[in-house]
Amino acid sequence: MADDVTSAEAAADEKAMARAMEEAMAAEGEGDASTLSQDEIDNLLGFDGGGDRPKSGIQALLDKSMQSYERLPMLEVVFDRFARTLSSSLRNFTNDNVDVSIDSLTSMRFEDYMNSIPLPALIVVFQAVEWENYGLVTIDSSLCYSMVDVLLGGSRSHHPMRIDGRPFTTIEQDIVRTMSQILLDDMSAAFNPLTPATFRLERLETNPRFATITRPSSAVILLSMRVDMEDRGGRMEILIPYATLEPIKDLLLQMFTGESFGNDSSWEEHLTQEIRNTKVELAVTLNPKKISLRELAALKVGGTILMDNGPHDELKMMCRGIPMLSGHMGRQGNNVALRVAEIFNKNLRDLL
Numbered sequence: 001m002a003d004d005v006t007s008a009e010a011a012a013d014e015k016a017m018a019r020a021m022e023e024a025m026a027a028e029g030e031g032d033a034s035t036l037s038q039d040e041i042d043n044l045l046g047f048d049g050g051g052d053r054p055k056s057g058i059q060a061l062l063d064k065s066m067q068s069y070e071r072l073p074m075l076e077v078v079f080d081r082f083a084r085t086l087s088s089s090l091r092n093f094t095n096d097n098v099d100v101s102i103d104s105l106t107s108m109r110f111e112d113y114m115n116s117i118p119l120p121a122l123i124v125v126f127q128a129v130e131w132e133n134y135g136l137v138t139i140d141s142s143l144c145y146s147m148v149d150v151l152l153g154g155s156r157s158h159h160p161m162r163i164d165g166r167p168f169t170t171i172e173q174d175i176v177r178t179m180s181q182i183l184l185d186d187m188s189a190a191f192n193p194l195t196p197a198t199f200r201l202e203r204l205e206t207n208p209r210f211a212t213i214t215r216p217s218s219a220v221i222l223l224s225m226r227v228d229m230e231d232r233g234g235r236m237e238i239l240i241p242y243a244t245l246e247p248i249k250d251l252l253l254q255m256f257t258g259e260s261f262g263n264d265s266s267w268e269e270h271l272t273q274e275i276r277n278t279k280v281e282l283a284v285t286l287n288p289k290k291i292s293l294r295e296l297a298a299l300k301v302g303g304t305i306l307m308d309n310g311p312h313d314e315l316k317m318m319c320r321g322i323p324m325l326s327g328h329m330g331r332q333g334n335n336v337a338l339r340v341a342e343i344f345n346k347n348l349r350d351l352l
């Protein structure tokens with residue numbers, strides 16, 4: 001009898017627990033119904049999670065402002081030349097076998113890059129003097145410690161250790177500053193065949209917040225490079241805003257150095273010669289004269305109109321309504337002549 005009572009109580013407890021779980025699940029379902037999912041939030045903000053579907057809303061506006069470095073083909077040529085030059089310069093600087101290679105060349109937004117910088121890192125702010133704007137060079141801790149290890153005679157048997165939580169020492173910052181100056185000089189030399197460029201080191205920062213050089217949403221070009229020194233090395237990244245490259249955008253659109261976009265010197269010479277031989281009509285405009293309608297009606301064939309021009313008045317010579325010359329009227333033999341006193345058109349003055 002006691003066993004039957006115990007089993008009945010156990011069955012009642014199980015039913016009560018099941019009922020409690022059902023009520024909890026129902027309450028949780030009601031809570032989810034009142035909470036927006038991530039997809040619903042994205043739809044409200046205009047973000048589209050589907051990769052194949054066209055983007056709309058805020059995401060489309062942001063992506064529309066992004067530019068691709070592929071539209072500037074000459075930039076890749078310049079950076080290839082820069083990587084080769086920098087490899088040679090760092091070999092001379094460290095007396096070690098240094099190889100500099102380009103990992104990637106991408107376009108992104110400035111804010112996205114600043115949020116992705118791995119810390120600790122040293123950020124060099126430089127100025128493009130001719131372009132009146134700025135850029136960044138980011139050197140990670142591995143490359144910094146490798147440079148210190150190589151220049152100060154460290155062991156070559158292991159990778160330099162990364163010490164978290166420790167600020168960069170004065171020696172480390174000075175070495176990075178010297179290396180950055182070499183880098184900027186080589187980058188100037190790489191741009192020089194295309195256009196004169198001077199990159200001047202402004203300051204060294206360790207906090208990305210103090211290295212802001214443009215608006216967070218501005219499009220930038222990011223060059224990622226790898227520096228290998230046998231069993232050591234690290235990464236460096238060069239960031240240049242599109243606004244910095246705007247003054248030389250036309251040059252960077254070239255497919256190869258010296259491209260003249262269809263200009264032909266022989267054709268230009270022929271065209272210039274033909275322009276010089278072109279015949280044009282010139283007309284001298286006398287000063288206007290006012291007469292009454294009665295006088296105008298009284299005019300007959302063979303009549304004479306006396307103008308108000310004197311022998312010393314300057315008259316303008318026009319070509320299809322455009323003033324070209326001015327001078328004084330006279331006579332040369334049986335012809336009426338004009339002695340040129342002033343040339344209005346500068347291009348005509350150079351042509352003469």
